[in-house]
Amino acid sequence: MAIRTRSAKSGSYWTVNDLDSYHISLNQVDPLLFFGLQALPQPPVDQELIDVVDADAM
Numbered sequence: 001m002a003i004r005t006r007s008a009k010s011g012s013y014w015t016v017n018d019l020d021s022y023h024i025s026l027n028q029v030d031p032l033l034f035f036g037l038q039a040l041p042q043p044p045v046d047q048e049l050i051d052v053v054d055a056d057a058m
Contacts, residue, residue: 031040
């Protein structure tokens, strides 16, 4: 079997074969379970940005 030299590249250029060669797998996990929390904290942004849907209404 030939030895293939792997070179560094941006994550946006990775393929499924690259992930397989490094034994990387992606698993979908509930965020609360992943972070071990009962509830996620509120984002540190002005509440108006969350509540107002239309930019012209701001």
